[in-house]
Amino acid sequence: MTDKHPLINVNGLTKMFGELKALDGVSFSIEPGEVVALLGANGAGKTTLINHLLARVTPDSGTISVANHKPGSYAARQLIGTVLQATQIPSNLTIYEHIELFTSYYPNPMTIEETLSLASLDALKNRYFDTLSGGQQQRVFFALAVCGNPNIILLDEPTVGLDVNARREFWNCITELKSRGTAILLTTHYLEEADALADRILVLADGKLVQQGTSESIKQKLGGKRIRFRSTKTIAEWESSIDMVRFDLRGGYFDVISESPEKLLCALLKTDPDLFDLTVDQISLEDAFLNLSVLGTKHLSTSAITSKEHAA
Amino acid sequence: MNTQINKSNYDAKAVYWLESRAELLKTFRDMGFTIPSLIFPAMFYIFFGLVFNKSAMSGQMPSYLLATYGVFGVIGPALFSFGVGVASERQQGWLTLKQCTPMPISAYFFARVVTAQVFGLIIVFSLFILGAVFGNVELTRTQWILTLLCLVIGSLPFCAMGLWLGLTLSAKAAPATVNLIYLPMAFLSGLWIPIQLFPEFMQSLAWIFPAFHLSQLTLAIQGFHLKFDLIWHLSILVLMTVVFFFLAFRAFKKMSIN
Numbered sequence A: 001m002t003d004k005h006p007l008i009n010v011n012g013l014t015k016m017f018g019e020l021k022a023l024d025g026v027s028f029s030i031e032p033g034e035v036v037a038l039l040g041a042n043g044a045g046k047t048t049l050i051n052h053l054l055a056r057v058t059p060d061s062g063t064i065s066v067a068n069h070k071p072g073s074y075a076a077r078q079l080i081g082t083v084l085q086a087t088q089i090p091s092n093l094t095i096y097e098h099i100e101l102f103t104s105y106y107p108n109p110m111t112i113e114e115t116l117s118l119a120s121l122d123a124l125k126n127r128y129f130d131t132l133s134g135g136q137q138q139r140v141f142f143a144l145a146v147c148g149n150p151n152i153i154l155l156d157e158p159t160v161g162l163d164v165n166a167r168r169e170f171w172n173c174i175t176e177l178k179s180r181g182t183a184i185l186l187t188t189h190y191l192e193e194a195d196a197l198a199d200r201i202l203v204l205a206d207g208k209l210v211q212q213g214t215s216e217s218i219k220q221k222l223g224g225k226r227i228r229f230r231s232t233k234t235i236a237e238w239e240s241s242i243d244m245v246r247f248d249l250r251g252g253y254f255d256v257i258s259e260s261p262e263k264l265l266c267a268l269l270k271t272d273p274d275l276f277d278l279t280v281d282q283i284s285l286e287d288a289f290l291n292l293s294v295l296g297t298k299h300l301s302t303s304a305i306t307s308k309e310h311a312a
Numbered sequence B: 001m002n003t004q005i006n007k008s009n010y011d012a013k014a015v016y017w018l019e020s021r022a023e024l025l026k027t028f029r030d031m032g033f034t035i036p037s038l039i040f041p042a043m044f045y046i047f048f049g050l051v052f053n054k055s056a057m058s059g060q061m062p063s064y065l066l067a068t069y070g071v072f073g074v075i076g077p078a079l080f081s082f083g084v085g086v087a088s089e090r091q092q093g094w095l096t097l098k099q100c101t102p103m104p105i106s107a108y109f110f111a112r113v114v115t116a117q118v119f120g121l122i123i124v125f126s127l128f129i130l131g132a133v134f135g136n137v138e139l140t141r142t143q144w145i146l147t148l149l150c151l152v153i154g155s156l157p158f159c160a161m162g163l164w165l166g167l168t169l170s171a172k173a174a175p176a177t178v179n180l181i182y183l184p185m186a187f188l189s190g191l192w193i194p195i196q197l198f199p200e201f202m203q204s205l206a207w208i209f210p211a212f213h214l215s216q217l218t219l220a221i222q223g224f225h226l227k228f229d230l231i232w233h234l235s236i237l238v239l240m241t242v243v244f245f246f247l248a249f250r251a252f253k254k255m256s257i258n
Helices: A046-053 A074-079 A095-103 A112-118 A134-146 A164-179 A191-197 A215-221 A235-241 A261-271 A285-294 A296-311 B012-028 B031-051 B061-091 B094-099 B105-134 B141-154 B156-168 B174-188 B200-208 B210-220 B230-256
Strands: A008-017 A020-030 A035-039 A061-066 A080-083 A152-156 A183-188 A200-205 A208-213 A225-230 A248-250 A253-258 A276-282
Touching: A008 A046, A020 A046, A020 A061, A020 A208, A035 A046, A035 A191, A046 A061, A046 A152, A046 A183, A074 A080, A080 A134, A095 A112, A095 A134, A095 B012, A112 A134, A112 A164, A134 A152, A134 A164, A164 A183, A164 A191, A183 A191, A200 A215, A208 A215, A225 A261, A253 A261, B012 B031, B012 B105, B031 B061, B031 B105, B061 B094, B061 B105, B061 B141, B061 B156, B061 B174, B061 B210, B094 B105, B105 B141, B105 B156, B141 B156, B141 B210, B156 B174, B156 B210, B156 B230, B174 B200, B174 B210, B200 B210, B210 B230
Parallel strands: A035 A183, A035 A200, A080 A152, A152 A183
Antiparallel strands: A008 A020, A008 A061, A200 A208, A225 A253, A225 A276, A248 A253
16 A cells, blocks of 8 residues: 555445445545445445445444545535436536536536546537437536546446447546546446456445455455366266365356366366366456355355465 | 645636526526416416406506516416426436535525526516506506515525425426416415405415415505505515425435435
């Protein structure tokens, strides 16, 4: 970590919605200029967390600070730009007029031209919101979030429902913003999005922060490689002959994730010299994520321990 | 980038001006709102004040109805701009997004008051011109000015009422509900037909409507009111404004904090 003060500091954040624990002891911080992806399935608590940072929800316990200010305070609101989910913009104003208005709210904003070019909206500035495509509309929200030149941008599922091209165009805007030194916290359930954009990934499952690190380190924690092959043996035969390894049968292929693939390959070939269609791949973030949030925290804690032992 | 807040480039007045301009542009471009709300009061006044009853009340009907249709004209934009406009922007998540910015929330409400007032002014002037040109309405200069002031300031209680409705109703229910309040209230307050022509129990019923009290104050400028002490109308109107603001404030708090 750097010696700078974190821009966002969340400590032991817990929130109940009735019987449901929406957030359970979440702690993390975001440094200036960092891009952090908050990854999790629907209902994992991503939006609730964002809403806490915007003071739209008050915590049951725990603390949150935005550059040492209280969330929702005037000072905090000047430092944060936001793209929320499922917002509609009044359609009777042009994109230019909307950006001009939002720009006036901030003490040190970008010029309107800068905002338009950062969000690739130059050609669309005189259009009305409801004449734009989904991807273009999302870039308008992005423009409204960045026009005040904030130190941190919160993006709540900014590319949900966009096609591949629109998503990539949006990523370009984020990359451009990142190069200006703005800290970004985005929630997403697209793994490739987190992989492509984020310096660091926080994985949220059932309100708990189950993992954080770079996408590389998260992949690493689950063991580096994924081995696939076909064989005439059954899963039970495999599991009885090789200890401590979980075999999955998917579409006729056996699937094994391993931290020490070389050793495992020897054992596999010894057990069944006739196995075929063998491939060894780098584990995808998707595999890592499935293991982290679907198998739950129990599996994770054991895998965290083994990876620690492995490192030691 | 610095985290210090530098206020040097920030102009609070500009926010109020741009917010108001945006609100006016947005509203005027909505032809489905602009045309009916500007035309209805004038049209009603032409039918009931200038065509059919011109010689009633010994020729004073156009003058009387100028005041009551003026009330009808200014409360419409106040109720609709706040009631329907706020409800739909609230439900679109637009109001929430704005609340996450450093925009002072007062600028948002200020802009809506300005918009309602601009619409109100256009309506009142159109009635003044119709009345003076086609209805032989002859008021002193003081009476014209007082009528205008009374109507413009008198629209504020309806802004508060509309705001409360806008913060509580769903976007879908708002237009119908606001109409259901606006039109019966207008009739039962004696804005379309002079209240003197109502049966006695309906005259008493009118006391529950803020529009009745505003119409009595406006009519008093020409001496057409029911001759109750004006302080009653004024204090009831002020009291209703305070109650509606309180209800709106409570709804606003409830909306923004969980």
